[in-house]
Amino acid sequence: MRGRVLVLGSIVVSLLLVGAYLAAGGSSYEPKQVQDPCKPRAWSNPQSLSEIANQFSNSALDGAACQLGVSRETLARALATPEARERFTEKYGIDDEKLARAVRAGLVRAVDDAEDAGALSPLIAVPLRETVQRIPLEQAIEIIDDAEGFLGDVDSFLGPAGDIIEELLP
């Protein structure tokens, strides 16, 4: 009799523990998924230059990663330092020219995305698109790294003239 009580008690206690842990989310863990860089990443409605720059960098990384067939996260780590870049190009058998083409393509996608989201006017987007397609790799990486500085410079370069031209455009 006592033996049965002991066995039944053990079953009940074990089920209670496992049930409580499952109810508290014990089996819910899923690692944060890495998004396919070739799929469009939704732009939130950007309010400040910093927010635009953030999304601009991410779009550029997505575009470049998509061209290279790696994740945005892998590319971001690769572009952080020259040593990381060297390890990356060795591992994936990518030369600097291919990397440069991909990063430029990424920047073009970033300009497109920013324009589509209304964060960049067409007046700024057109010359920007042309510019980023011709810049060297180091400068392209710098733009991803310091998108805020880059977009700020473009904005101040056009200055009030940009607003006037935009008003005159149909």
Add this chain to the structure above:
Amino acid sequence: MPRPRVAALALAVGVVLADSSIVVLALPDIYRELDTSIAGVTWVLVSFNLVMALAAVPAAILARRVGPGRTAAVGLAVFAGAGLACGLAEELSTLVLARCVQALGGAAAVTAALELLPATVGSERRAATVWAAAGATGAAVGPAVGGVLTELISWQSIFILQVPVALAAAVPILAVAKHEAATGIIEPELRRTGRPHLWANLALAMVSAAIAAALFLLVLLLIEGWRLSPIEAALVVTVMPLAAVVGSKLDEFVADARSRAAAGAILVSGGLAGLAFLPKATIALTVPPQILVGIGLSLVLSALTETALGGRAPQAIHGGWTISARHAGVVIGLLALTPIFTADIDEQRHDAINAGTAVILDSPINPLLKLDLAERVSERLEDEEGKVPTIGPAFEPLPSDPGERAEVVQLQGELQDQLDRGATHAFSTSFILAALLGLIALFPIALSREVEL
């Protein structure tokens, strides 16, 4: 009853069987210091248990032929000598070899002790109780002692300190050995050795596999996953032996060994399943599952040992079979689960690096900080080679702007949470498999009878 001799025999059994698990908390230190892999360092445990499993029965036969006093004394001397070699080892291969020799000596000492105990305590039943209790105590307190020594001194000290303990246990036994040498071997009873209790020993092997996995995985989770120091981890896993003490009291209330064994196996499995489904990476949540495993292991090990030895003679040979079954189970548990959880840890590390980078890239912090931070975080993850790092140093110095600083601190918390949950999750499959092993043991337990000669 010559108390010093009983104490010496119990100490001998305790120190040898503690050795099966005493290095568990030192494994991360050995792993780093000897520059090996997790799979490689597992052999520090596996080699000892494998040799114990293989040598226990031959050692028991030897004890009956050569004399238990001499076998125990020589066994303890070999155990101590090999312990010294373990402590001085500078390479994994030397350490593993010394562990094998240690297990040979240990097997001789433990089985011979069971042969000596009936004459010392007055009855075979009492001898089996003292022997099983000493072994269970050693196995239960082993990890905590090992953790404390590793942190306060070094992993080598675990082995070096075993030398005086083993020699101290050998001193009172020397008198028996001298007596045997003077009078010749005490003729063993020549009755035929009965068959070992198949079902009880099979169940012992399965449950031991589950318990070994529980201990090994929990320690790795605490030290490698949650970054606890060995002494902190030792304190945490002390819950199990404390619960085992409570579990041993239940023996008095339930006479039926099969019920105790079944209840114990269920509790061990329930505890392991609890560890598989930890909702958060917090120490407090490991306590209830550990209590279940502790009570369960005390119930199931004593009940199955009792069943395996009950009505059987000679005790040393059948004790040898139980030692063999328990250690074979430990080996099976470690060898079966190590490749699974090392693969899971590798996968988790890869996911963690990507998840960490994604968290940083998606955060609203200044883009200027992002790439650098992503690289520093992944460097920390890679440098730790599987150990989940404290991510804080990768975020230093914090930005001076209060708004930016708050964003970075929030990001740091989010990232650490991702890493901790990922590390915890990496052990889930192995804990579930270990729980299944415990449940499968219910079949041989159901088929076991106390006397099956």
